[in-house]
Ligand SMILES: [Zn+2]
């Protein structure tokens with residue numbers, strides 16, 4: 616539907632870049648050329664597990680990042696994460712515009728960007744559901760909207776993957792960040808999410824979606840929850856990733 620509407624509208628109105636208001640010359644893109652140049656896209660090779668960029672290694676060396684190597688509990692085999700760009704520059708501006716400005720045109724442009732890069736990581740038709748990271752109801756009430764859903768909705772439509780916003784709920788308000796040991800932190804994370812509609816998850820291949828990957832702890836907790844509810848596979852896609860090393 617979006618594609619049809621866009622084609623129809625672009626016949627009459629040139630599309631403007633939602634970040635800088637310049638005309639978008641390439642109609643397939645969501646942002647103008649100048650803004651896209653400021654997106655620091657993460658290229659292969661990346662960590663096979665968490666998607667962290669592995670600079671200086673060749674793709675054939677395919678391996679794990681220092682964070683994943685030093686983990687006491689490796690990520691589950693059925694779970695992989697991929698992030699599209701570093702959380703810096705224009706990507707950061709765009710994400711903040713969605714998060715704090717609720718700017719739907721920016722969300723639509725980011726969904727075009729995310730769709731184009733999705734195919735670098737995942738085969739088409741590989742997922743049964745797209746699940747955006749849910750907010751706790753208290754936070755949702757305070758913020759009035761979930762910025763992750765604002766991004767996930769047009770993305771799911773562009774990818775042709777059914778969006779599922781209520782199969783999983785967040786039952787803990789905040790994830791404890793300061794637990795002293797890795798073991799304690801992981802124990803605390805258990806139970807942060809709950810699957811409300813098990814039949815929608817059981818046996819399904821799930822793509823979890825978030826705007827920014829920071830420590831990976833939230834996504835990991837959600838992945839564990841989905842896998843224990845019987846998901847056949849869970850992968851996570853995030854638009855951006857904090858540039859610092861991940862040691863979570
Ligand atoms: Zn622009």
Ligand SMILES: [Zn+2]
Pocket residue numbers: 662663664665666667679680681682683684
């Ligand atoms: Zn890694």
